Every structure is written in C-alpha cells, then in structure tokens.
Amino acid sequence: MTDQSRPGRKRSEQSRLAILAATLDLVAEAGYGALTVEGIAARSGVGKQTIYRWWPSKADVLLDALATKADLYVPIPDEGTFRADLGGFLDSTFELGEKAQVADTLRALMAQAQIDPEFGKRFREDFLNRRREALGVIVDRARERGELPAGVNAGTVIDVVFGTLWYRLLATREPVGRGLADELVALLADHGASTAEIR
Amino acid sequence: MTDQSRPGRKRSEQSRLAILAATLDLVAEAGYGALTVEGIAARSGVGKQTIYRWWPSKADVLLDALATKADLYVPIPDEGTFRADLGGFLDSTFELGEKAQVADTLRALMAQAQIDPEFGKRFREDFLNRRREALGVIVDRARERGELPAGVNAGTVIDVVFGTLWYRLLATREPVGRGLADELVALLADHGASTAEIR
Amino acid sequence: MTDQSRPGRKRSEQSRLAILAATLDLVAEAGYGALTVEGIAARSGVGKQTIYRWWPSKADVLLDALATKADLYVPIPDEGTFRADLGGFLDSTFELGEKAQVADTLRALMAQAQIDPEFGKRFREDFLNRRREALGVIVDRARERGELPAGVNAGTVIDVVFGTLWYRLLATREPVGRGLADELVALLADHGASTAEIR
Amino acid sequence: MTDQSRPGRKRSEQSRLAILAATLDLVAEAGYGALTVEGIAARSGVGKQTIYRWWPSKADVLLDALATKADLYVPIPDEGTFRADLGGFLDSTFELGEKAQVADTLRALMAQAQIDPEFGKRFREDFLNRRREALGVIVDRARERGELPAGVNAGTVIDVVFGTLWYRLLATREPVGRGLADELVALLADHGASTAEIR
DNA sequence: GAGTAATCGAGACGGTACGTCAAGTCTTATA
DNA sequence: TATAAGACTTGACGTACCGTCTCGATTACTC
Numbered sequence: 001m002t003d004q005s006r007p008g009r010k011r012s013e014q015s016r017l018a019i020l021a022a023t024l025d026l027v028a029e030a031g032y033g034a035l036t037v038e039g040i041a042a043r044s045g046v047g048k049q050t051i052y053r054w055w056p057s058k059a060d061v062l063l064d065a066l067a068t069k070a071d072l073y074v075p076i077p078d079e080g081t082f083r084a085d086l087g088g089f090l091d092s093t094f095e096l097g098e099k100a101q102v103a104d105t106l107r108a109l110m111a112q113a114q115i116d117p118e119f120g121k122r123f124r125e126d127f128l129n130r131r132r133e134a135l136g137v138i139v140d141r142a143r144e145r146g147e148l149p150a151g152v153n154a155g156t157v158i159d160v161v162f163g164t165l166w167y168r169l170l171a172t173r174e175p176v177g178r179g180l181a182d183e184l185v186a187l188l189a190d191h192g193a194s195t196a197e198i199r
Numbered sequence: 200m201t202d203q204s205r206p207g208r209k210r211s212e213q214s215r216l217a218i219l220a221a222t223l224d225l226v227a228e229a230g231y232g233a234l235t236v237e238g239i240a241a242r243s244g245v246g247k248q249t250i251y252r253w254w255p256s257k258a259d260v261l262l263d264a265l266a267t268k269a270d271l272y273v274p275i276p277d278e279g280t281f282r283a284d285l286g287g288f289l290d291s292t293f294e295l296g297e298k299a300q301v302a303d304t305l306r307a308l309m310a311q312a313q314i315d316p317e318f319g320k321r322f323r324e325d326f327l328n329r330r331r332e333a334l335g336v337i338v339d340r341a342r343e344r345g346e347l348p349a350g351v352n353a354g355t356v357i358d359v360v361f362g363t364l365w366y367r368l369l370a371t372r373e374p375v376g377r378g379l380a381d382e383l384v385a386l387l388a389d390h391g392a393s394t395a396e397i398r
Numbered sequence: 399m400t401d402q403s404r405p406g407r408k409r410s411e412q413s414r415l416a417i418l419a420a421t422l423d424l425v426a427e428a429g430y431g432a433l434t435v436e437g438i439a440a441r442s443g444v445g446k447q448t449i450y451r452w453w454p455s456k457a458d459v460l461l462d463a464l465a466t467k468a469d470l471y472v473p474i475p476d477e478g479t480f481r482a483d484l485g486g487f488l489d490s491t492f493e494l495g496e497k498a499q500v501a502d503t504l505r506a507l508m509a510q511a512q513i514d515p516e517f518g519k520r521f522r523e524d525f526l527n528r529r530r531e532a533l534g535v536i537v538d539r540a541r542e543r544g545e546l547p548a549g550v551n552a553g554t555v556i557d558v559v560f561g562t563l564w565y566r567l568l569a570t571r572e573p574v575g576r577g578l579a580d581e582l583v584a585l586l587a588d589h590g591a592s593t594a595e596i597r
Numbered sequence: 598m599t600d601q602s603r604p605g606r607k608r609s610e611q612s613r614l615a616i617l618a619a620t621l622d623l624v625a626e627a628g629y630g631a632l633t634v635e636g637i638a639a640r641s642g643v644g645k646q647t648i649y650r651w652w653p654s655k656a657d658v659l660l661d662a663l664a665t666k667a668d669l670y671v672p673i674p675d676e677g678t679f680r681a682d683l684g685g686f687l688d689s690t691f692e693l694g695e696k697a698q699v700a701d702t703l704r705a706l707m708a709q710a711q712i713d714p715e716f717g718k719r720f721r722e723d724f725l726n727r728r729r730e731a732l733g734v735i736v737d738r739a740r741e742r743g744e745l746p747a748g749v750n751a752g753t754v755i756d757v758v759f760g761t762l763w764y765r766l767l768a769t770r771e772p773v774g775r776g777l778a779d780e781l782v783a784l785l786a787d788h789g790a791s792t793a794e795i796r
Numbered sequence: 797g798a799g800t801a802a803t804c805g806a807g808a809c810g811g812t813a814c815g816t817c818a819a820g821t822c823t824t825a826t827a
Numbered sequence: 828t829a830t831a832a833g834a835c836t837t838g839a840c841g842t843a844c845c846g847t848c849t850c851g852a853t854t855a856c857t858c
Contacts, residue, residue: 204850207849235840
C-alpha cells in the first residue's frame with residue numbers, strides 16, 4: 001500500500017540501520033544530553049536531511065532505535081492467578097530495565113516527553129499506553145476473579161506498578177529486581193488471597 | 200559566618216527576585232523548552248553574567264524560583280494512625296500539584312534531572328530526598344505501630360506513594376486529587392487494620 | 399581544479415558581496431572601532447557563522463572588502479626616467495589615498511596588523527609587500543640607469559617613499575597630493591643626474 | 598594649583614607605579630591585544646576604579662608607563678652641521694627603538710591611536726608632536742644654513758625621517774640602526790654639500 | 797579629637813560582543 | 828525521488844571585558 005512501487009530511489013535500509021545504531025552508540029557513550037542530529041549524521045555517514053526526512057526529532061530516532069534493537073514488548077502471562085501473572089510480568093519487565101543502555105534511554109525519552117509536548121504525545125501513545133494495555137489485560141483478569149485489593153481501581157493498580165518502576169528509574173536510580181517484584185506482588189496481589197487463606 | 204562582611208558590593212536582592220519572577224513567567228508562558236538564560240536576563244533586566252554568577256544552570260534557577268515562590272515543604276501530620284497521617288500528607292501534597300504552574304515546573308525539573316546529571320544530583324538532594332524524608336517520618340511511625348502492609352519495606356512504601364504521584368504527573372498527566380488519596384490509603388494503610396481485626 | 403564540482407551547496411556569492419558591502423558601510427559610518435562581526439552579519443542579513451567560515455577575522459573581511467571594491471593595485475609606469483615613473487606612481491597612489499573611505503580603512507588595517515600578529519602577517523604578505531614589489535620594479539630600473547641617490551639602497555628608497563606616505567596617513571593625517579609627490583621626486587629622483595645634465 | 602592641599606586621602610604613588618609596571622609586564626608577556634584593564638588591576642593588586650580614576654583608557658596607561666620607564670625624549674645635538682646633528686639624533690633615537698619592549702609598545706600605541714580617535718589626539722599631542730619639534734629644531738637650523746635638499750620643505754624632511762622609521766617599525770619590522778642612519782644622512786644632509794662643492 | 801572628604805581594594809552590576817554549537821532548511825551532484 | 832555533502836540563516840550558548848556602582852576600610856586635612 002504505502003510503498004507501492006513509486007518512482008525514484010527507494011529508502012535506504014542500510015542508512016536507516018546505520019542511523020539507529022549510531023544513535024544508540026552515542027547515547028551510550030556520552031548521554032542523551034550530548035546527542036545531536038549532526039552527531040548522528042556524522043557517525044552514521046548519512047546526510048542530516050535523511051534523518052529529518054524520516055523522523056520528526058532526535059527523540060523519535062532514539063525511540064525507534066530502542067524499539068528496533070530491544071524487543072520491548074514483554075509477553076503477557078496467563079497462569080490463572082494475579083499473583084503469578086503479575087510476578088511474571090514484572091520479571092520480564094525487570095530483565096529489560098537491568099540493561100543500563102535501555103534504562104538510560106528510557107530515562108531520556110521520558111525526559112524529552114516532558115520538554116517537547118509533541119514528542120510527549122507520540123511517546124505516550126506509541127510506548128507508554130501499549131505497556132499499560134499489556135498490564136491492563138492481566139489486571140482485568142484479576143479484577144474479574146476478585147483478586148484486586150479492595151478500594152483500588154484497576155487503573156490505579158496499573159499506575160502503582162508503573163509508577164513505582166519509573167520512580168525507581170528516574171528518581172532514586174536504585175536497581176529494580178526480584179525484591180521489588182515480590183514486594184509489589186505482596187502489596188497488590190496477596191491481599192485478598194492471603195487473608196482468605198488465613199481464614 | 201560565611202558572608203561575614205566581605206569587601207565589595209553586595210549581591211542585589213532586587214536582581215535575584217527579578218530573575219526568579221521572570222523565570223516562572225517565562226515557563227508559564229511558553230514552557231520549559233523555550234526557557235533560555237538570555238530570555239530570563241532580558242525579561243528581568245539583568246546581565247547574563249549575573250545569572251551565571253549565582254546559578255549553575257537554568258534548571259537551578261527554576262528550582263530556586265519554585266522554592267522561593269511556593270512553599271513546597273508540606274507539614275508532617277501526626278494524628279496517631281498511618282491512615283490519617285498519609286491522608287493528610289497526600290492532601291497537602293495534592294494541593295500543590297493542582298497548581299498548573301507548579302506541576303509544569305516539577306515536570307520540567309524531573310526531565311532536566313535526567314538529561315543533566317549534575318543538576319540531577321542537586322535535584323535529588325535538594326528536593327526529592329527532602330520530600331522522601333518527610334514521608335519517611337510518617338512511614339517510620341507507622342512501621343513502629345505495625346501498620347505497614349506485610350512483606351513491604353518502609354522504603355518501598357515511599358516509592359509506591361511518590362512513584363504513583365510522579366507517574367500521574369509525567370506519564371498519564373491525569374489530575375490527582377482526593378480519589379487517588381483514598382485509593383492509596385486503602386492500599387497502604389488499611390491493610391494492617393483488617394488483619395488486626397481478624398486477630 | 400580546486401573547486402571542481404564537489405558535492406554540496408556552493409558558496410553564495412550574494413552573501414559574500416553583501417558582507418563586503420556592509421563592512422565598508424559600517425566602517426564609513428562609525429569607524430573601525432565600532433566594527434563588529436555581529437554588526438556585519440546583521441547589516442548584511444547573513445549568519446555570523448558564514449563570516450567565520452570564510453574569514454579568520456573582521457580585519458580580513460575589511461581587507462577583502464577593500465581589495466574587492468577599490469582596485470588597489472596601481473599601474474607601473476615605464477616612461478624611461480625615474481623622475482617620470484616615480485611621479486606617475488605617486489600620482490595614482492595619491493588618487494587612492496584621497497578617498498577618505500580608503501584612507502580610513504588603510505589606517506584601520508595597519509593598526510589591526512600591529513595588534514593581531516596573525517593578521518599582521520597576512521596584511522604584510524597580501525598587501526604591503528605587493529605594493530613594495532610594484533615600486534620595486536620602478537626603483538630597480540632606476541638603479542640600473544644610475545638614477546638613485548648616492549649612498550642609499552634600493553630598499554631604503556622604497557621605505558622612504560612608503561614611509562612618508564604612511565606617516566602622513568597615520569601620524570599627521572595631512573592630505574597627500576601633488577605637492578608631496580613633487581618633493582619626493584625632488585629628493586629621490588632629481589639628485590645627481592638631472593642637475594648634472596641641466597648644467 | 599591643582600594639588601593644593603585638599604582634604605581626603607592622597608593618591609597612592611605605590612599603586613600608580615604598580616599599575617605602570619604591571620602594564621608593561623603584561624604587554625611584554627602577551628602583547629597589546631591581550632592587555633585588559635581587568636588584567637592590569639589583577640596583576641597590580643589594585644581596584645579597577647583606581648585605574649579608571651586616573652587614566653582615560655588602557656592606551657593612556659601604556660603611554661604613561663612608557664614615558665615613566667624609558668626616558669623617551671632624546672637630546673637635541675648642536676654640532677654645527679645638519680649632517681652631524683641628524684646623525685646624532687638618529688643614533689639616540691635608534692637606541693630606543695632597538696629595545697624590543699619599547700618598539701612593541703610604540704607599535705601598539707600608534708595602532709590604538711588609529712582605532713580610538715580620542716587617544717589618537719592625545720598621542721599626537723603628547724608624543725608625536727614633541728618628537729617632531731625636537732627634530733624641527735635641528736632641521737630649522739639646517740634650513741637657515743642652506744643645508745636642506747632643494748625643493749623639499751622643512752616639514753617634509755621631518756616627515757621623511759620619522760616616516761621611514763615608523764614604516765620600518767610598523768610595516769617591514771626590520772631592525773633600524775647605523776646603516777639606515779647613514780642612508781638618511783646621505784639622502785637628506787649630503788645633498789647641498791656636494792652640489793655646493795661642485796660649484 | 798571629631799568630623800569630613802577623597803582614595804583604596806574588592807567585587808557585583810547591566811551591557812556588548814565574542815567565537816562556538818547545533819538546529820532545521822536549501823542547494824548541488826550523484827545514484 | 829533519495830542520498831551524502833555541505834553551505835545557509837537563526838538563535839542560544841557560556842565567557843571575557845567593558846565601564847559603573849556600591850561596600851567597608853583607610854588616610855588626610857579642617858575645625
């Protein structure tokens with residue numbers, strides 16, 4: 001449909017990949033603050049115009065690079081209990097977050113989303129909301145089974161999970177891992193269950 | 200002690216206040232992305248050097264402006280129960296977050312903290328950690344009373360609270376208010392109560 | 399040869415001429431002391447970078463402007479006598495020096511050559527030495543004919559001529575003209591030869 | 598008259614000398630282009646205001662420093678012939694010009710006189726014209742004795758002498774010395790003598 | 797002595813211009 | 828039509844000095 005044989009030279013896949021690779025390299029080397037379109041072009045041996053033609057901003061290049069390199073979209077487990085599903089979801093999420101390059105990139109993208117409103121909209125729609133929807137499937141199933149904590153909306157459960165993760169990423173910069181996963185499961189998924197068992 | 204009568208002209212309080220006011224105005228008008236040191240200098244009728252002399256970056260000016268204008272440090276209630284203390288803390292926190300100017304500024308500062316590591320350190324020490332310590336007092340008292348949810352560290356409770364608030368601010372941009380406060384109280388502070396009743 | 403079809407946009411001749419014209423205008427209006435790169439850029443509707451890309455300093459811009467506007471390189475007469483050749487050379491030189499704009503610019507360039515050693519080298523090589531060589535042709539012919547004053551090297555004759563002109567320009571700021579030409583001819587070219595022949 | 602016992606603290610001679618010494622040092626070390634009032638103040642341990650109170654510009658400080666350090670005003674010989682007087686005058690002048698520091702400073706002052714018209718006026722009156730007057734005494738005596746070259750005004754003789762010296766200083770930067778003195782004497786002072794003998 | 801007045805070192809102030817960097821656009825020759 | 832190259836205008840950066848303006852301290856003359 002879209003790339004139906006049009007006249008003219010075709011988009012160079014080689015240039016595209018060189019741009020994405022150069023972008024990740026540069027962020028890893030000197031941080032997002034030092035990332036420039038000129039730097040990407042120079043590193044990847046590409047003209048600046050080629051970058052501007054295909055991406056609206058350098059943050060979009062970075063988002064694209066992240067999506068192309070790391071498969072960001074974690075599987076949605078269906079083990080039958082919220083406890084197991086949430087634990088599995090958090091484990092595969094943490095696996096990503098433990099990679100320093102991915103964590104640094106996510107920090108930069110969330111930051112840029114605050115400063116550049118147009119990119120912010122795209123980041124929310126293309127990335128954040130998709131992650132919410134994935135967790136939403138798990139939480140919805142839990143709600144139907146009556147496994148959610150009393151007095152807390154499904155949406156807020158999602159906010160609590162992602163909020164805690166992002167806060168660790170952005171604010172405390174402490175590593176996330178099994179320990180935090182267990183705590184979140186204890187807080188959000190063991191509530192009704194454990195009390196029920198006790199009785 | 201430190202500024203014990205040194206020779207030379209004294210710092211102009213008038214200029215300092217003009218700079219802080221201009222900074223807030225400019226952020227309110229066009230957003231942090233459009234905030235420049237030159238703009239602040241022009242708006243406040245001050246030389247650029249005067250800004251660079253006293254603040255290491257424009258983000259520091261903005262942080263100072265926020266601290267000077269809005270009293271950011273909310274009171275720490277001591278009502279005897281975690282439920283009441285947390286509710287009170289969240290209410291006064293939300294009061295701040297509801298002001299669009301404050302919310303926008305916090306977003307920008309958290310963003311800049313990711314992009315500029317040196318400012319990030321200052322932001323964490325001068326702002327984020329102070330807020331954590333305030334909530335920490337409340338949480339510590341709750342822990343001593345056995346009011347914390349089982350299986351969750353005191354530090355993680357703090358992460359959950361601030362994480363959820365910041366996530367709403369940065370990612371979903373939904374307004375925070377009484378509703379969210381009630382949900383967080385239900386999740387974090389009503390737990391022990393019910394188990395206590397069981398025993 | 400050198401600019402044989404390279405890729406990329408070509409240097410804009412329009413910008414180049416606008417820069418040179420603006421430079422001369424600004425010097426004429428407010429003097430070299432008030433000439434700034436920013437001023438040139440603003441007046442000529444050009445980015446500062448375009449100036450810095452092609453000239454190492456504002457004095458070089460001015461030298462280029464002078465060379466482009468006024469044809470500085472006077473003809474070398476060959477009338478058969480030193481007397482006639484020197485007189486002709488001086489006359490055409492004075493024609494230039496009588497233009498206030500040219501005189502002011504030369505003053506500024508000679509001044510800048512003292513203050514900025516790197517420009518000084520370029521000014522000497524690109525301008526002063528070329529003028530010396532022109533007069534050198536005339537003086538050499540005179541020397542071969544035995545028309546030079548006794549006890550004075552060819553190089554010193556050149557120094558005396560240009561020295562007197564520059565001294566008038568820089569120090570006394572008196573107008574130069576026919577009168578001075580006649581005196582220099584009397585001093586340097588009428589010496590032994592003509593007086594001997596006449597008698 | 599002017600320093601008639603007024604109330605108040607007296608001008609500090611110590612500061613004055615420290616300023617002049619620092620100025621010469623700085624020019625010697627890094628050239629006039631790097632000379633700044635702030636640098637002089639820092640080097641001499643003096644407040645900037647103290648400099649601005651007593652000198653209108655940094656060039657005036659430098660001129661004062663030169664006058665204070667080196668006695669610039671050469672003696673006016675009276676040997677009975679233009680040849681001897683001019684030779685003596687040139688010899689003592691060259692003695693000054695051979696000192697690199699003096700030569701560099703003179704170059705800078707002549708340059709600044711072109712760029713800053715107000716200093717130019719002072720430089721001409723306080724320095725250049727005094728030198729002219731000294732040589733003028735010698736030339737006037739020569740004119741009365743009929744020793745000047747035919748067809749050349751007394752003023753032009755002075756222009757030729759100083760012009761050649763300044764041109765060597767500013768343009769060719771060749772050392773001046775006995776050789777040039779002899780040539781100028783040959784050109785300007787031996788003329789009338791030889792023709793007189795012929796007759 | 798007790799003013800009174802000018803100077804001093806220090807250093808902050810409003811400005812101007814510097815020379816650099818990168819943004820995003822435009823132009824050229826080539827594929 | 829896309830591409831690499833590279834020149835273009837624009838705008839902000841952070842720095843250097845300018846010349847002026849407080850300051851508290853010092854020093855001298857006047858009453």
